[in-house]
Amino acid sequence: MNTCQMCERPDEIGGLLCVGCTKATVVRLESLPALHRGLSPFLQPAGGVGAGRSGKGGPAPLPVNEDILDLRGPGGLVGAAERWLDDVRRGRGHAAITPAGGIEVRLQAAVAGLLANMGWIALSWPSAGYFAKDIRDLVNSVRSIIAPVPAVAVGQRVGNCPAIVPPAGTLCGAVLRLAPGEKALRCQWCGTVYPPYVWPQLKVWIDEDTKARRVA
Numbered sequence: 370m371n372t373c374q375m376c377e378r379p380d381e382i383g384g385l386l387c388v389g390c391t392k393a394t395v396v397r398l399e400s401l402p403a404l405h406r407g408l409s410p411f412l413q414p415a416g417g418v419g420a421g422r423s424g425k426g427g428p429a430p431l432p433v434n435e436d437i438l439d440l441r442g443p444g445g446l447v448g449a450a451e452r453w454l455d456d457v458r459r460g461r462g463h464a465a466i467t468p469a470g471g472i473e474v475r476l477q478a479a480v481a482g483l484l485a486n487m488g489w490i491a492l493s494w495p496s497a498g499y500f501a502k503d504i505r506d507l508v509n510s511v512r513s514i515i516a517p518v519p520a521v522a523v524g525q526r527v528g529n530c531p532a533i534v535p536p537a538g539t540l541c542g543a544v545l546r547l548a549p550g551e552k553a554l555r556c557q558w559c560g561t562v563y564p565p566y567v568w569p570q571l572k573v574w575i576d577e578d579t580k581a582r583r584v585a
């Protein structure tokens with residue numbers, strides 16, 4: 370029987386990561402694109418475009434947070450995911466892939482590549498523990514920036530769903546409420562799920578939509 374490289378508990382299957390740590394790593398990998406998007410509202414300096422600053426002073430715009438720029442840039446989340454995928458592919462004797470497209474597309478591709486190899490990673494990759502811990506640390510560092518998550522009470526009306534619904538590309542606009550026993554907001558109309566770490570971004574979208582509706 371092996372010991373899990375992450376939680377150090379014995380693993381009945383004899384892999385390098387136990388079932389629980391494998392699942393947790395999958396969830397963390399899947400959350401990376403949303404976390405990446407969730408960082409963007411923190412990049413806008415306070416009092417920027419549209420805030421109607423009068424020139425009478427008021428609070429100075431906050432400097433752009435360098436940590437967030439680093440995490441969103443080519444060396445940040447996407448760089449980490451691509452480096453790990455490279456290592457995995459080398460470990461399996463597969464040819465390296467040259468990343469293409471914008472950062473969001475590259476992050477999606479690297480995450481998909483890692484998820485596709487998760488079975489092998491958990492069972493046979495000597496670096497599985499380092500990998501799983503690195504992904505955990507990465508997710509925690511992004512969450513610590515995005516936090517504090519806005520407090521949402523069960524049943525509270527959060528705003529209107531900002532999802533764009535195909536095929537017409539119209540705004541969903543259904544009222545979002547936190548259902549009892551749920552951690553994420555789920556739109557009852559279009560089914561879009563908003564986990565807590567995207568709530569800051571969700572608030573930005575809802576505010577923009579509300580403003581646009583008032584103008585119209």
Ligand SMILES: [Zn+2]
Binds near residue numbers: 376377387
């Ligand atoms: Zn474990």
Ligand SMILES: [Zn+2]
Binds near residue numbers: 541
């Ligand atoms: Zn919706």
